[in-house]
Amino acid sequence: MKKFDAIIIGFGKGGKTLAAMLAKEGQRVAMIEKSAEMYGGTCINIACIPTKSLVFQSNNRKYSEVPKMKFYKEAIEEKDYLTSFLRDKNFHMLDDLEKVTVFTGVASFLDDDKIQVKTANEQFELTADKFFINTGSSPITPPIEGLEGADFVYNSTTLQQLDTLPEKLVIIGGGYIGLEFASIYASFGSEVTVIDHSPEFLRNDDRDIAEEVKKVLEAKNITFVVDSSVESIENLDGGVVVSYKTGDADHAEAYGNAVLLATGRKPNIAGLGLENTSVEVNDRGAIVVDDSLKTNAKNIWALGDVNGGPQFTYISLDDFRIIKDQLVGDGTYTRKARSNVPYSVFIDPVLSQVGLNEKTAKEKGIAYKVVTLPAAAIPRARIVKQTDGLLKALVDPDTKEILGCTLFCAESSEMINTVRIAMEAKLPYTFLRDAIFTHPSMSEALNDLFSKVE
Secondary structure, eight states, rough: EEEEEEEEEOOOOOHOOOOOOOOHHHEEEEEEEETTTTTTTTTHHTHHHHHHHHHHHHTTGGOOSSHHHHHHHHHHHHHHHHHHHHHHHHHHHHHTTTTTEEEEEEEEEETTTEEEEEEEOOEEEEEEEEEEEEOOOOEOOOOTTTTOOOEEEEEEEGGGGOOSSEEEEEEOSSHHHHHHHHHHHHTTTTTTEEESSSSTTTSSSSSHHHHHHHHHHHTTTTEOOSEEEEEEEEEETTTTEEEEEEESEEEEEESSSSEEEEEEEOOOOSSSSSSSSSSOOTTSSOOOOTTTOSSSSEEEEOOGGGTOOOHHHHHHHHHHHHHHHHHOSOOOOOOOOOOOOOEEHHHHHHHHEEOOOHHHHHHHHHHHHEEEEEEEGHHHHHHHHEEEEEOEEEOOTTTTTTTEEEEEEETTTHHHHHHHHHHTTBBTTHHHSOOOOOOSTTTTHHHHHTTTTO
């Protein structure tokens, strides 16, 4: 049985970065990835990178005279080329390191100190001083009658493998993943229907932001059906019929050449053999960790989506920083120090948020001043012809610090990082109000937005 200093299960952002760091420190590392199609992790292969490639390509369709079916097929080919290139690059970034051995196979714990690995050709056991679980998450399949036997039903991974654009796409789930795919496929030319169980559109967002998002997406030929439960899926005429019920109304149907299940993601723990270890799993299927990401087992950590934290690649990277600080630092950086995590939803334009929104501030009884600015007031937005949207910020009336910011506008995924830095530094809103930004840029809109505070 071969022994390593560290064994990392899962080739995602946190795990691969940790492997390279440990190798640099002179430690012998085993990286175990169950699929050769997943070197580099979820983000590179099936999530952030390929979907944002499709966002970019779909937004460019309006400038092309290429027929939409051909345009879509070429976009899928471009996406596949990109992910293949990055997957190969990531594989060699680790496999070429003298101290790292990459095994392509399924890992399962036999106890706290030993795993079994099954590859395509053999089965063997490995042991290590430290284990790191970085197996990510996967789409949830909801219990819907007829789903198992239905054709043309996809999740966020398999839909991207479809090289024929569906004329009609039904999306089950109106969360951020569902909205991104709705925007992408509507821009490619699909007629999109989104069916969501929530009683209102984007129920966790402020109503002024949600209504602006809905208006923009509806203008793309996207239909939203809220407060609805899907009851069955049935094959029909080269597609499927989705039967659903809205509130107390009669049953209704939506036909699609394809159906996307966008009903959330769950931690990947199946087959890990955690029942043979001291590792605890919560009722949501996530591995329980402390603020230093250590499990109940003294030598096992869990990082990334599998520990139940926010499902972002940059959180997985920050999980790596926490573990690195324990292994080669002073151990003071933990999840308690993490705050104001920003996110972006890559619809068109992009919806980005950090900190509190007005809805949450009210629920928590936090005093605030609120300011808004229409995207159409920004010169850069008019130059790039993306005048839809709304910018919004909350400011503490006493400390003058920024409590939160929501930006639904072009290039907001870049702008929100500037706001987050100001929040982390506990700078007053006047820092952004009076900052010198290049012109004409979207960032200079922060001058105008925060000028409205007083």
